Amino acid sequence: MRVLVLGATGLIGAHIAARLQEQGHQVIAGGRDRRLLERRFSDRWVHADLAQADEARWTALLRDVNAVVNCAGALQDSLRDDLAAVHDAGVRALLKGCAAAGVKRYVHISAAGLAEDRTTAFNRTKLAGEAAVRASGLNWIILRPGLVLAPTAYGGSALLRALAAFPLAIPAAWPDRVVQVIGMNDLGRAVEAALRPDAPRSLIVDVLHDERLPLGDLLRRLRRWLGHAPAPVLTLPGALARLSGQIADALGWLGWRSPMRTASLEQLRMGVTGDGTAAERHLGVVPGSLDAILNAGPAGVQERWFATLYLMKPALIGMLAAFWFVSGVIGLVARDSAEAVLIAAGLSHDFSRAAVVGGSLVDLALGAAVLFRPWTRLALLGMIAVTAVYLAGATLFRPDLWLDPLGSLLKTLPAAVLALVALAILDER
Numbered sequence: 262m263r264v265l266v267l268g269a270t271g272l273i274g275a276h277i278a279a280r281l282q283e284q285g286h287q288v289i290a291g292g293r294d295r296r297l298l299e300r301r302f303s304d305r306w307v308h309a310d311l312a313q314a315d316e317a318r319w320t321a322l323l324r325d326v327n328a329v330v331n332c333a334g335a336l337q338d339s340l341r342d343d344l345a346a347v348h349d350a351g352v353r354a355l356l357k358g359c360a361a362a363g364v365k366r367y368v369h370i371s372a373a374g375l376a377e378d379r380t381t382a383f384n385r386t387k388l389a390g391e392a393a394v395r396a397s398g399l400n401w402i403i404l405r406p407g408l409v410l411a412p413t414a415y416g417g418s419a420l421l422r423a424l425a426a427f428p429l430a431i432p433a434a435w436p437d438r439v440v441q442v443i444g445m446n447d448l449g450r451a452v453e454a455a456l457r458p459d460a461p462r463s464l465i466v467d468v469l470h471d472e473r474l475p476l477g478d479l480l481r482r483l484r485r486w487l488g489h490a491p492a493p494v495l496t497l498p499g500a501l502a503r504l505s506g507q508i509a510d511a512l513g514w515l516g517w518r519s520p521m522r523t524a525s526l527e528q529l530r531m532g533v534t535g536d537g538t539a540a541e542r543h544l545g546v547v548p549g550s551l552d553a554i555l556n557a558g559p560a561g562v563q564e565r566w567f568a569t570l571y572l573m574k575p576a577l578i579g580m581l582a583a584f585w586f587v588s589g590v591i592g593l594v595a596r597d598s599a600e601a602v603l604i605a606a607g608l609s610h611d612f613s614r615a616a617v618v619g620g621s622l623v624d625l626a627l628g629a630a631v632l633f634r635p636w637t638r639l640a641l642l643g644m645i646a647v648t649a650v651y652l653a654g655a656t657l658f659r660p661d662l663w664l665d666p667l668g669s670l671l672k673t674l675p676a677a678v679l680a681l682v683a684l685a686i687l688d689e690r
Contacts, residue, residue, distance in 0.1 A: 262327040262328050262366075263328075264286045264287065264288050264289070264328045264329070264330060264456065265289045265291050265328070265330070266278040266288055266290055266330045266332060267291040267292065267309060267330070267332060267333045267355075268291070268292060268331065268332035268333030268334065268370075269290035269291055269298065269301075269302070269306070270290075270292040270690065271292070271332060271333070271334075271415070271690070272411055272413065272415040272416065272418070272690065273332045273370060273445070273448065274290075274292070274330075274332035275301070275413075275690075276411060276448075276449055277330055277332055277370075277448075277449055278302075280446075280449035280453065281330070281449075281453065281456075284453055288305060289305055289307055291306065291307050291308075291309035292306070292308070292309065292310075293309070293310035293312075307322055309322055311331075311333045311346070311347045311351030311354075311355065312342075312346035312347050312351050313346075313351075314355070316357040316358050318358070319354060319355050319357070319359070319361075319362070320357075320361040320362050323359060323362035323364055324362055326362065326364055327364065327365050327366065328364065328367070328368065329359055329364055329367050330370070330456075331352070331368065331370060332370045333347060333351075334347060334348065334372075335348070336383060336416065336518070336522065336524050336525055337383065337510070337513060337522045337523065339513035339514060339516070339522075340514050340515065340516045340635075344382050344383065344386040345382075345386050345389075347386075348383075348386035348387050349386050349389040349390050352369075352390040352393050352394065353390075353393045356393055356394065356397040356399060359397070359399055360398065360399060365400060366399075366400050366401075366455075366456060366460075367394070367397070367399045367400065368401075368404065368452055368455045368456065369390070369391070369394050369401060369402070369404070370404055370406065371387055371390070371391055371403050371405045371406075371465075372387055372533075373406060373407045373441065373467055373468075373469055373534065374531065374532060374533050374534055374535060375388055375391070375405065379531060381524055381527050381528075382524065383524045383528065391403055391465070395463070400463075401462065402460065402461065402462060402463075402464050402465075402466065403465040403466070404448075404451055404452065404466055404468050405465060405466065405467045405468060405469075406443045406448050406451075406468045406469060407440065407441040407468070407469025407534070407535060408441065408442045408469075408533045409442075409443055409448060410442050410444055410445065410555075411444075411445035412445065412558050414567065415690050416518075416520045416525070417525055417529070419520060420520040420521065420525070421479070422483060422564070422568040422571065423568050423569075423572045425480045425483035425487060425489075425568065426484065426487055426489060426565065426568035426569050427572075428492075429492060430492050430493050430495040431481065431484060431493070431494045431495060432495050432497050433477055433480055433496065433497060434496070434497045434498070434501070434502035434529075434530070435476060435499065435502075435529060435530050436475060436476050436477030436494050436496055437475050437477065438475070438476045438530060439473045439474065439475060439476075439533075439534055440473075440474050440529070440532060440533040440534070441471070441472065441473060441474065441533060441534050441535060441537060442469065442472075442474065442479070442551050442554065443468050443469045443470060444548065444549050444553070444557070446557070447468070447540075447546060447547075447548045447549055450546045451466070451540055454545060455544060461544075464543060466540060466543050467536040467537070468544075469540070469548060470537055470548040470550050470551070471548075472537070472550055472551065473534065476529060479551065480494060482551060482552070482555065483555075486560050487560045488560055489565075499530075502526055502530075503523070503526070505521050505526075506521060506522055506523035506525075506526045506527075507523065509522040509523070510522050515632055515633050516633060516634025516635050517575075519575070573686075574683070574686050574687070577679055578631060578637065580679065581628075581631055581641075581676070581680060582629070582631050582632050584628070585627045585631070585676075586624070586625055586628030587628075588621075588628075589621045589622065589623070589625035589626075589628060590625070592618075592620060592621030593618070593621045596614070596618065596621075599617040600613040600617050602659065602662075603616060603658070603659075605659070606658040607658070620651075623647060624647075627640050627644050638687060641681075641683055641687070642680075642684070644676070644677065645677050645681065648673050648674075648677040648680075651673060652673065655670055
């Protein structure tokens with residue numbers, strides 16, 4: 262079949278696209294990130310943004326497409342995501358395009374545990390999208406995966422790995438909440454089964470293993486899989502978790518899509534559960550247990566590095582922002598002292614003043630820019646470049662500062678290295 266996989270640069274969509282391609286389907290990858298699509302899928306991709314495309318755009322894109330697998334989704338409203346647009350309005354436009362183009366099969370990837378009494382925006386918009394699918398008149402099926410565990414990690418699964426790798430103790434709010442997992446390979450088999458000619462239609466199917474796991478137990482088993490020594494689960498106060506979520510929500514409007522945002526924490530607090538027998542009953546797919554999922558892909562050094570470094574990224578970005586911002590403030594407050602250093606090197610008073618004020622403003626700009634996710638990479642490169650300029654200028658005009666007992670020049674080198682490390686671990690996927 263010729264299949265359009267939407268959300269193909271996401272955790273689920275990327276694996277589904279690869280599996281369907283492996284099974285002989287002609288896969289077209291759809292998503293909103295042109296750069297990632299081009300790098301990963303060569304010429305087998307189309308730019309398709311659920312939040313922006315209208316019926317006419319979908320009708321044109323879906324010409325000669327036999328089936329659509331919609332893996333696109335978002336967790337919470339932010340600078341980059343609009344839940345109502347992606348989960349509801351965008352799905353409605355897509356469905357109309359499917360009908361107009363004569364698409365023969367529509368597979369909708371939703372989420373387990375959706376219910377009318379769960380009032381988060383995530384649940385509300387997901388249910389609205391499902392309602393649109395049910396009313397579409399298409400040949401459709403809705404799959405509701407549980408907590409998805411994949412060889413790669415993103416979002417909530419990445420956070421769980423990071424918490425499991427925490428030193429001394431495993432921090433967790435609501436460790437008694439119950440979750441049910443699904444391995445990415447099993448979810449791929451479910452999608453493959455849903456595309457078969459004899460697959461059931463007009464049906465909502467939970468896709469998850471029937472073992473109901475307390476969150477604390479899941480974290481302990483992830484820790485063992487990572488190869489770390491056993492550690493107790495430290496129950497965090499719910500108020501602390503909610504405060505962390507509110508901070509992460511605020512950062513979301515700067516472009517950071519943290520898995521610690523309120524919506525993610527609320528999903529864990531409410532639990533991720535469903536009918537563990539539905540996938541076998543309707544699709545002939547028997548989901549593997551947590552142990553089977555973990556044993557299928559033993560953790561290596563890359564998994565341990567990722568889990569350990571994951572929570573260090575926000576710490577690195579925050580420290581660099583503070584370092585450069587404070588440096589700029591000090592330069593302006595202690596301007597006379599800074600100017601004296603340059604004047605002592607034989608530079609003019611006017612040039613020294615311009616250099617100090619200009620340098621301080623650059624420091625302030627870099628400290629602020631690194632916090633705005635769309636500008637973070639450029640800001641980190643700027644920090645490295647500005648450090649090199651500072652050191653080159655000091656070496657040329659005041660080489661004696663290299664011997665300063667307080668290490669005024671030497672201390673800038675670790676900051677540049679930290680910026681390099683932040684660049685190395687900046688990508689989300």
